[in-house]
Amino acid sequence: MSIRSMVRRLGAGDVKSGSRRHVAARITGMLASLCGAALLLSACSPRNAAVGDTAGHSGDGTVVVHDSIDKGDVSVGLIGSDDAALDRxxxxxxxxxxxxxxxxxTSQVRNPLDAAQQGAKDLAAQPVSVILITRxxxxxxxxxxxxxxxxxxxxxxxxxxALINPRTPPRDATLCAAQLNTAGDIGEGTAKNNHENDHDDKSKTAPxxxxxxxxxxxxxxxxxxxxRMITVNTAAQTTANTVGQ
Structure with missing residues (x-):
């Protein structure tokens, strides 16, 4: 019911009985409830930052204190791709x-793209803690x-x-908290380390x-x-440590 229709319904009977104050109080209460709901919705998405990537600070520079969530209470939504081996x-x-x-x-559906995007929307309506999207x-x-x-x-x-081994990530950085690259996807845990002072033209690798x-x-x-870019391995991990940089 809209506020306007509520005014009409309340005003018609109550004004005749002289209870205008009662009508005003109820309308004020409704407005307060709507404003509160709007604030809650806006609080879900931080300004100029991705959810899960506020780096411990709010937009005005004040420290944001977060309650840690136990691993047993975490629910992960994983959206797969045509890379079934990676998904597994x-x-x-x-x-x-x-x-x-x-x-x-999404590996055996008619339209994998639609399935992945609809999966994200469906998970958004579920009580999940984080959504991971592969490729x-x-x-x-x-x-x-x-x-x-x-x-x-x-x-x-x-x-x-979080985006796992993305092919082409979205340009809007506020849509994802991090990119997770598996070690195997970037060369089995090694990368070329270019040294400006080396003149032997030999490629060196560093773990x-x-x-x-x-x-x-x-x-x-x-x-x-x-x-924003985290190199991960897919070994099972049983401790509750977190990663920072």
Whole structure:
């Protein structure tokens, strides 16, 4: 019922009985409730930052204190891709680390893109703590727009998003809290380390520091400071440590 219709319904009977103050009080109460609901919705999505990536501070520079969530209370929504092997590996690592996972498969459907985006919207309406999306591809303008819409629904629900080995991530940085790159996807845990002072033209490699994927996920859920690009491994992890940078 709209406020206008409420005014009409209340005013017709109550004004005749002389209880205008009662009408005004009830309308004021309704307005307060609506304002409160609007504030709650706006609080779900931080300004100029992704959910799960506020780095411990609000927009005005004050420190935001977050209550840590126990791993047993965390529910992960995992949206799959055409890379079934990656999906299985991530699913096993998260489940083996004691996290509850809801998996949305898109490997054997008519339209994988629609299935993935609808999966994100559906999970946004569920009590999940974080949503992970594997191999997202927002390459074309149409795909980018539809992904912005789907991830916008997740953001408005106050749920952090992480992209695992994305092909083409969305341009809007506020739609995802971090990009999780598995070590194997960037060269089995090694990367070329270019030294300006080396003149032998030989490529050198250095180990890349990785963290268990469950540890990275917990950092997003608890909104602790972390890097936007996190190199993860898919080993099961049973401790409750978080990652920061």
């Amino acid at each position: 590996t991530v699913l096993a690592a998260l489940s083996g680390s004691g996290l509850n996972v809801s998996y949305v498969s 997202i591809d927002a390459d074309t303008a149409a795909d980018a727009h539809s992904w912005d819409e789907a991830l916008g629904a997740v953001r408005n629900a106050g749920i952090p998003v 890349i520091k990785t963290v268990p994927i469950a540890q990275a996920v917990m950092a997003l859920v608890n909104d602790v400071p972390h890097g």
